[in-house]
Amino acid sequence: MTQKQQLLIVSGSFPNIRCGVSGHVRIIAERTAARGDYDVAVLTSADKAVDRSAIAGAEAGYAVYPRVTKWSALNRRAICAEILRLEPDIVHIQNPTAKYSGWNSWTMSAVVPLLKRMAPSIRVVVMQHDIALSKPWLRWRYRPLLKAADAITVSNSRDYQAVADQGISRAKIYTTPVGSHFQIKSAAGQEKIECRRRMSLPKSAKVVVFFGFVLPRRNVDVLLEAIGRLRQQGRDVHGLILGGAHPDAPDYYEKLQQQCQQQGLDEHVSWTGFASEQQIADGLAGADVFVSLPQRGADLRNTSILSGILAELPVVTSQNERYYVDHDLEQFGCVCVRPRNVNEVAGAIAALLDEPPGAEKLARRATLLEPERIWSKHIEINCRAYRGEPPQ
DSSP: OOOOEEEEEEOSOOTTSOOTTHHHHHHHHHHHHHHTSEEEEEEEEOOTTSOGGGTSOTTTTEEEEEEEOOOSGGGHHHHHHHHHHTOOSEEEEEEOOGGGOGGGGGHHHHHHHHHHHHOTTSEEEEEEOOGGGSOGGGGGGGHHHHHHSSEEEESSHHHHHHHHTTTOOGGGEEEOOOOOOSOOOOOOHHHHHHHHHHTTOOSSSEEEEEESOBOGGGTHHHHHHHHHHHHHTTOOEEEEEEBOBOTTOHHHHHHHHHHHHHTTOGGGEEEOBSOOHHHHHHHHHTOSEEEOOOTTOOOTTOHHHHHHHHTTOOEEEEOBTTTBOOHHHHHTTOEEEOTTOHHHHHHHHHHHHHSOOOHHHHHHHHHHTOHHHHHHHHHHHHHHHHHTOOOO
16 A cells, blocks of 8 residues: 655644634645545644644644744744654645745745755645735745745736746646635525624615725725715715734724724724634625725735625725736626725725625626635645646
């Protein structure tokens, strides 16, 4: 009987460390372990926040090792030592996460080349997140990582092109779509009323929801101003902010609440802070329109926007031609506006409230992004990269 290969997933974040990819790592570990092709382990931060229930690994089918004390290029030898200690055949690195931001974005550009020198037989697969969101003249810092890795996976065409532009052969770039890792539901009638009751939302108002980290580059201040203008027009609109302050901008959350006070919106905007799974499900189910306004423009790898579509909500999001235009957004019925244009945002919300897409159309869009199907495809493509099979 052939012995299974050892797959080690390396990520600076794992539940419950707050980061956009931590839920993805859990899904990848669970689903890959369930296939039975590999013995799976996760190496993550030595952080008290790590979900201890997954560490034993017996029920989940994989083991979690919260051992890395510091993610930095200077700590590359210690990180490599932790990787080698677990004796993997394949290393799957999630890069970057919140743990590799700022100066720490150099971490894996130092770790991967060193790891390949120390153990050239280990196959290294890197999931490179959001390289296209960094400024073009800064992307070269990822080049040592991308060249040293045996395979690169990305989640969207924008990142694919940014990786290829670094001189990386397309023969080792794989596109692996990502799905939402949240439990999303749609609701109508009495069920929607119950969701609103649990979230303490007004029964009759039209609820406009934002979901995600509250950051300046998400332009939540623009959304609040748009809500204010809609109310000045006599519309009974209520805002729901599902998300907490990001560590990179802790003051922004407070400034937004001060903005609400100045605009007289205190009673017309609800704030959850970091939301539980139940709050996310109820908040989206109880809403009427979803709004997310990333400064660099949105695409369908944004977990928050995926969640809005899966909740069968009409979506207002942003387009920024200076960086990228994702035409898939329009195919999924998203209304795209300029991220800092309050008039466009308010007008788009008003138009969707006046003439919302039909329920059947919204349900059909959600079906196309059904997480079970998307994640199955994601895992299959990952396994092609692990085996060294060519990208499709």
